[in-house]
Amino acid sequence: MVKDDGLAAGKGVVVTRNRDEALAHAQSCFDAGGSVVIEEFLDGPEVSLFVLCDGHNTVALSPAQDFKRIFDNDEGPNTGGMGAYTPLEWAPEGLVEEVLERVAQPTVNEMARRGTPFVGVLFVGLALTSRGTRVIEFNVRFGDPETQAVLARLKTPLGSLLLAAAKGELDKAEELRWAKETAVAVVVASENYPDTPRTGDRIRGLKKAEELEGVHVIHAGTALDDQGKVISAGGRVLAVVALGSDLVEARERAYDGVELVQLEGSQYRTDIAGKAARGDITVPYGATGSLPVTKAKA
Numbered sequence: 204m205v206k207d208d209g210l211a212a213g214k215g216v217v218v219t220r221n222r223d224e225a226l227a228h229a230q231s232c233f234d235a236g237g238s239v240v241i242e243e244f245l246d247g248p249e250v251s252l253f254v255l256c257d258g259h260n261t262v263a264l265s266p267a268q269d270f271k272r273i274f275d276n277d278e279g280p281n282t283g284g285m286g287a288y289t290p291l292e293w294a295p296e297g298l299v300e301e302v303l304e305r306v307a308q309p310t311v312n313e314m315a316r317r318g319t320p321f322v323g324v325l326f327v328g329l330a331l332t333s334r335g336t337r338v339i340e341f342n343v344r345f346g347d348p349e350t351q352a353v354l355a356r357l358k359t360p361l362g363s364l365l366l367a368a369a370k371g372e373l374d375k376a377e378e379l380r381w382a383k384e385t386a387v388a389v390v391v392a393s394e395n396y397p398d399t400p401r402t403g404d405r406i407r408g409l410k411k412a413e414e415l416e417g418v419h420v421i422h423a424g425t426a427l428d429d430q431g432k433v434i435s436a437g438g439r440v441l442a443v444v445a446l447g448s449d450l451v452e453a454r455e456r457a458y459d460g461v462e463l464v465q466l467e468g469s470q471y472r473t474d475i476a477g478k479a480a481r482g483d484i485t486v487p488y489g490a491t492g493s494l495p496v497t498k499a500k501a
């Protein structure tokens with residue numbers, strides 16, 4: 204991956220297996236007086252893992268996957284996230300333990316050693332590549348919309364966990380309890396999002412959506428107008444979250460809910476969790492049993 208080391212309106216990066224193409228992009232950046240950042244190409248599926256930290260101890264929530272592009276098939280510009288699901292049936296066994304042991308716990312240990320213990324949510328963005336698990340990014344917050352799906356399954360009261368984290372007592376917290384069901388969250392976004400979104404439109408059908416079995420709606424970019432009616436007030440307006448006995452049922456329920464939400468000009472992706480529901484996600488190592496691909500020549 205060759206990136207223009209500067210603001211480039213999303214056009215500064217070239218992801219390629221072709222050395223000449225990579226060199227040509229770098230040269231065009233140099234010709235424009237800039238510099239480049241070269242990063243390892245990460246070839247596997249992405250995973251979001253939220254790890255509660257109390258300064259010393261770490262407790263992982265259930266891994267989730269989100270969908271960052273605005274259009275189906277991961278096309279179009281990046282967004283804050285258009286949907287998510289959890290758990291990840293296709294994830295290699297031991298993934299969470301590996302990330303705790305190799306990533307989260309060493310990070311928390313080092314922060315404590317430096318005298319700046321970290322208390323909060325460490326959001327570890329991962330790629331499961333042919334060369335093993337890689338960290339893409341850290342955030343120090345919950346992720347959106349993964350959290351809507353993850354918390355839908357969490358039976359342990361979240362407040363008790365956050366209190367334990369704040370008090371440095373996560374090691375004493377009860378083992379997390381999870382609903383057996385699968386959760387899918389589908390985001391309904393305003394017209395024109397992720398550019399300047401259209402706002403101020405009435406949203407109808409929320410009550411009907413909430414009446415569906417296993418379905419609830421989480422508001423984000425909404426507000427009440429003068430008459431107390433719900434209107435859109437942001438780009439990502441709300442998420443319809445559904446629990447189901449498996450991904451197929453959870454998706455069906457979430458999309459039934461989305462169909463009931465009426466907001467003029469609104470948009471949503473139709474393929475949230477679709478690949479996973481069809482069993483089409485492969486991890487280049489681990490549970491799938493597939494062998495690591497030959498390392499490309501440097």
Ligand code: GLY
Nearest residue numbers: 269284346347348
């Ligand atoms: N869903 C990605 C994020 O919250 O940053």
